[in-house]
Amino acid sequence: MIRVGVLGARGRVGVEVCKAVHAAGDMELVAAVDKGDPIDDIAKAEVVVDFTHPDVVMDNLRWCVEHGVHAVVGTTGFDEARLGTVRGWLAEHPSVNVLIAPNFGIAAVLMMHFAQQAARFFDSAEIVELHHPNKADAPSGTARRTAELIVQARAEAGCPPMPDATTTELDGARGANVGGVRVHAVRLSGLIAHQEVLLGGGGETLTIRHDTMNRASFTPGVLLGVRRIGGLPGLTVGLEHLLDL
Numbered sequence: 137m138i139r140v141g142v143l144g145a146r147g148r149v150g151v152e153v154c155k156a157v158h159a160a161g162d163m164e165l166v167a168a169v170d171k172g173d174p175i176d177d178i179a180k181a182e183v184v185v186d187f188t189h190p191d192v193v194m195d196n197l198r199w200c201v202e203h204g205v206h207a208v209v210g211t212t213g214f215d216e217a218r219l220g221t222v223r224g225w226l227a228e229h230p231s232v233n234v235l236i237a238p239n240f241g242i243a244a245v246l247m248m249h250f251a252q253q254a255a256r257f258f259d260s261a262e263i264v265e266l267h268h269p270n271k272a273d274a275p276s277g278t279a280r281r282t283a284e285l286i287v288q289a290r291a292e293a294g295c296p297p298m299p300d301a302t303t304t305e306l307d308g309a310r311g312a313n314v315g316g317v318r319v320h321a322v323r324l325s326g327l328i329a330h331q332e333v334l335l336g337g338g339g340e341t342l343t344i345r346h347d348t349m350n351r352a353s354f355t356p357g358v359l360l361g362v363r364r365i366g367g368l369p370g371l372t373v374g375l376e377h378l379l380d381l
């Protein structure tokens with residue numbers, strides 16, 4: 137049995153993760169901790185799952201690393217600087233492993249993978265992410281990661297900059313600029329989490345769309361991470377490394 141602790145246990149995703157861990161035959165939920173609860177119970181866990189908030193996740197992660205607990209992290213807000221900090225902590229605690237994934241949905245990981253594969257064949261690529269209005273961060277972690285993968289694929293293929301003649305615009309009209317890829321964020325009541333990657337050139341376009349229909353959809357990926365984290369030394373970024381893509 138893998139002893140699992142959940143941080144953010146009363147949150148939208150945390151509730152689903154607790155249910156999934158409870159239902160898994162090879163796991164035991166030893167701590168379910170949310171804001172204001174004592175964190176001490178988490179030390180009983182071999183693996184902690186974190187779905188909290190970008191403002192608190194670094195403190196949580198440091199606590200896990202210092203207490204020798206592996207971490208599977210869904211919380212967003214990780215840039216290169218934060219990832220570097222985590223790598224530094226892990227260098228001092230080499231027995232601890234961390235998996236950080238901007239999206240644990242298998243279909244979402246495939247959407248990112250397909251976008252990365254397609255990017256070099258088109259003149260232009262833009263991302264529209266659409267989420268529920270209670271989301272703390274914009275653009276989404278998934279959209280940022282997708283943009284980074286597109287940028288990397290285009291750079292490796294020697295693609296030129298994307299065409300864009302805009303010289304006059306209202307602030308924000310062209311979205312956020314992630315390494316040259318424009319990312320547009322919609323916050324709309326009724327939505328959960330959705331993304332379109334728009335690719336265009338040569339008289340045709342390709343749209344790759346992913347829709348999250350419920351938050352239980354994240355849990356198979358989270359449980360996969362919990363089962364595999366003990367054998368993934370150091371820091372792993374992205375669930376794709378656990379799938380045979």
Ligand SMILES: NC(=O)C1=CN([C@@H]2O[C@H](COP(=O)(O)OP(=O)(O)OC[C@H]3O[C@@H](n4cnc5c(N)ncnc54)[C@H](OP(=O)(O)O)[C@@H]3O)[C@@H](O)[C@H]2O)C=CC1
Nearest residue numbers: 144146147148149170171187188192210211212238239240
């Ligand atoms: N990687 C992935 O697949 C996915 C990632 N996410 C990301 O996960 C994060 C959480 O999303 P979501 O569940 O919708 O958010 P919620 O706000 O519903 O849940 C977060 C929970 O964490 C609690 N919390 C805040 N601070 C702490 C703390 N220090 N210790 C323990 N618990 C704390 C919050 O309490 P309170 O409300 O009182 O502040 C809340 O109950 C976001 O960053 C989101 O983008 C979401 C979906 C999928």
Ligand SMILES: O=C(O)C1=N[C@H](C(=O)O)C[C@H](O)C1
Nearest residue numbers: 212238239271276277278329
């Ligand atoms: O906050 C959310 O809801 C989600 N957050 C993650 C992100 O920022 O990419 C994953 C998914 O989009 C849902």
